[in-house]
Amino acid sequence: MSQKKIGGHSIDVDANGYMTDMSQWNKEVAAGLAKEAGIDKLTDKHWAVIDYIQKSVKGGEALTIRKLGKSGIVDTKEFYELFPEGPLKKATLISGVPKPAGCI
Amino acid sequence: MTTKKEHHEKFKQVSIILAKGSLEDVYASLVLSNGACMEGIRANLFVTFFGLDAITEKRMDNLHTGIVGNPAMRLPGGIPFPTIVGVIPGMEAVASSMMKAEMDKLDIPPVREFLEMITASGIGTVYACKLACEMFKLEKKDLWEGVHSILTVGEFYEIAAGGPIIFT
Numbered sequence: 001m002s003q004k005k006i007g008g009h010s011i012d013v014d015a016n017g018y019m020t021d022m023s024q025w026n027k028e029v030a031a032g033l034a035k036e037a038g039i040d041k042l043t044d045k046h047w048a049v050i051d052y053i054q055k056s057v058k059g060g061e062a063l064t065i066r067k068l069g070k071s072g073i074v075d076t077k078e079f080y081e082l083f084p085e086g087p088l089k090k091a092t093l094i095s096g097v098p099k100p101a102g103c104i
Numbered sequence: 105m106t107t108k109k110e111h112h113e114k115f116k117q118v119s120i121i122l123a124k125g126s127l128e129d130v131y132a133s134l135v136l137s138n139g140a141c142m143e144g145i146r147a148n149l150f151v152t153f154f155g156l157d158a159i160t161e162k163r164m165d166n167l168h169t170g171i172v173g174n175p176a177m178r179l180p181g182g183i184p185f186p187t188i189v190g191v192i193p194g195m196e197a198v199a200s201s202m203m204k205a206e207m208d209k210l211d212i213p214p215v216r217e218f219l220e221m222i223t224a225s226g227i228g229t230v231y232a233c234k235l236a237c238e239m240f241k242l243e244k245k246d247l248w249e250g251v252h253s254i255l256t257v258g259e260f261y262e263i264a265a266g267g268p269i270i271f272t
Contacts, residue, residue: 064211065142065221076224085144103135104211 007032018092018099022054025096033094039083042094046082048073050095057097063088064104117146119264121271125157127169127200131207132272133158134218141225149222150260151251152233156240159232159248164215168200216248223250231255231263 001020004013007028012020019025030050034042042050052071056063065088069076083090088100118140122133133149140147157163171177171190179185180202189195204214213221222228232247232254244254255263 062211065138066211066213066217069221069224076221077226080141080225080227086142088142102211103139104213 006036016099019096022096029096030094033096037083037090037093038085039090039094043082045074045078046094049079049082049091053091053095053097057092057095062102063092063100064102066104116144117148117265117267119148119150119260119267119269121269122149122151122155122158123153123271125154125163125167127167127203129272130155130158130167130215131212131218134215134222135212136270136272137222137228138218138225141222141228144227147222147228148260148263149228149230150233150255151230152236153239156232156236156242156247158215159219159230159251160242160246161248162246164219164248167215168196169203171196171199219248219250231260233257233260 001012001014003010004017005011007026007030009024009026009029009032011024011029014020019029031042034040034046039046049068049071052068052073053063056067061067065076065079068074068079068088068091074082079087079091083094092098092100118136120133120136120140122130124130133155137147137149151159157167171185172187173190174185177185177190177199185199190199212218219230223230229252230248230250232242232244232251234254234256237243237247237254244251247254
């Protein structure tokens with residue numbers, strides 16, 4: 001575990017760069033993490049996905065691309081367009097939740 | 105010498121050949137293809153021979169798992185499933201629906217939906233093999249609508265472009 005400065009805040013991250021303490025998450029941190037992941041601006045759609053992910057994780061649900069595609073917020077195609085090159089990995093990283101462990 | 109990262113960047117695509125039509129073989133290819141897309145790796149799924157069942161409109165929703173001559177086949181709880189039981193009529197359908205129920209619990213989508221997820225990624229493409237289509241008398245119109253095109257083996261190698269090829 002290490003610390004990093006992002007969006008003017010200090011956060012704890014694991015070896016893969018995922019936040020280990022969700023209470024350190026805020027919108028500035030998310031915007032900073034998004035920029036690092038190659039997403040310059042987080043749109044309303046991005047924020048809606050982030051909110052859905054955070055609520056799902058807090059509810060103890062395992063996240064999959066399939067679930068996101070059926071969330072009613074985005075379909076699979078939009079999800080890939082919003083978070084290119086590894087949508088679930090990127091979206092969870094920006095949302096401040098652990099890296100998903102599933103295969104689907 | 106190229107580093108592992110450079111190598112990965114260069115071959116940010118994988119080509120997967122699906123040549124068998126039983127449920128477990130089809131799913132192996134689909135999980136690999138979808139998994140690649142999830143990682144941002146382009147996936148070219150090339151479907152040939154009996155694998156064509158997985159992308160044939162009439163058959164793709166009714167794939168079965170082979171239960172005869174499979175020593176690893178077991179009933180839930182690890183009870184052996186000998187070939188002699190497998191030949192009883194209807195057994196294959198029962199085993200297949202049991203397997204599908206288990207998959208559903210793990211949020212593994214049905215074949216059609218899985219293929220849709222792969223192509224919706226924008227980086228996953230499904231191709232059919234020309235020679236096998238000719239053998240099985242299949243035309244583009246008989247195939248699932250998401251199939252990009254029917255390719256010769258030479259065209260497949262062009263698309264694979266020297267990147268890794270996985271034969272499942």
